[in-house]
Amino acid sequence: MLMNHTCEHCGDIFHRKGAWRQHKYCCRSCYLLNRWGSASATTACLQCGKAFRRKGKRNAFCSPECASQHRKGRANPKRRRSETKRCDWCDEQVTRPRSDFHSTRTFCDTKCMATWQSEFGPHGLAHPNWNGGRYALKAYSDGWKPARRKALGAAKNRCQKCGRSDARIDVHHIKPVYACVNAKEANQASNLMCLCPTCHTGQERISRKKHPQIAMDFPLNKSL
Numbered sequence: 580m581l582m583n584h585t586c587e588h589c590g591d592i593f594h595r596k597g598a599w600r601q602h603k604y605c606c607r608s609c610y611l612l613n614r615w616g617s618a619s620a621t622t623a624c625l626q627c628g629k630a631f632r633r634k635g636k637r638n639a640f641c642s643p644e645c646a647s648q649h650r651k652g653r654a655n656p657k658r659r660r661s662e663t664k665r666c667d668w669c670d671e672q673v674t675r676p677r678s679d680f681h682s683t684r685t686f687c688d689t690k691c692m693a694t695w696q697s698e699f700g701p702h703g704l705a706h707p708n709w710n711g712g713r714y715a716l717k718a719y720s721d722g723w724k725p726a727r728r729k730a731l732g733a734a735k736n737r738c739q740k741c742g743r744s745d746a747r748i749d750v751h752h753i754k755p756v757y758a759c760v761n762a763k764e765a766n767q768a769s770n771l772m773c774l775c776p777t778c779h780t781g782q783e784r785i786s787r788k789k790h791p792q793i794a795m796d797f798p799l800n801k802s803l
Contacts, residue, residue: 588613625649668695718756718765726750726766734773740782746775751782758790 583592586605593605604610622633626645640646663674667684668691686692727750737744751772752765759765774782 666691668692718752718759718762721762722766723762726768726771729768730771730773733768737773738775738778739773740778741775743775746777748773748775749779750774751779751786753782753786755786755790 583594584603585591586593586609587603588609589605591605602610604613621630622639623630624641624645625639626649627641629641631641640649660677661674662677662680663672664680664685665671666673666687668686671687673685673687684692684695686695730750731748734748735744736748738746738748751774752759753770753772754765756765759770764770772782
C-alpha cells in the first residue's frame, strides 16, 4: 500500500516506492535545493557587504579573500588547548595551539624570528652548523662546476666505492673544503671523488675525522 508523504522542501504530496521509500523529498531537484540552496539566490557578503550570487546555503562570503579577512584575528571556537604567549621580538600576543610552540623562543611570524636571529642569534663557532667557514674560500663558485663535470665524466656517473649507477651521484671532497688553503686546492681532480648518497654519508664522517675543523680566531657572541 502506497502512503502519502509531504516533501520537506516544496510541500508537495508524493508516494515513496522502491529506492525512494526512505527519502524525504519528492525528487532529486528538491533534495539538491534543500541541501545546497538555489544557485540564483543572492545575499550580502558578511565582510564587504557586496551582493553576490550564493552557490550554497552556507556560503556567506563573496570570495576567499573576504572569508580570510573575516577570520583574521578571531579565535577559532573549535580549537582547543590553545595557549597565548608574547613574541620575543615585538612583544605582541600570540595565540596558537600548544602543539605549535616547538621552541623556548616565541615569535609571531618568520619576519620577527629572522630579525631576532640577525641580532642575537649564534654566529661563527657558536652556531651548531658551523663548519669552519668553507664558503669564505668560494670553493663552490670558483671552478667548481667544470671540476664537478670532469669528475663525473671520469667516473662515468658511477659510485667509485660501491659501483652503483642507479642513484644520484655526488662529488665529494676527500680533504674538506674548510681544511684547504684555497678553492684551487679544494677542487683539484685528486681531491674529488664520485659517491652515491649512502657512501657519501660514510665518507663524509671519515674525512671530517681525519681533518678536524679549524678554530677561527675571532671572539664568540658574548650576548648568548
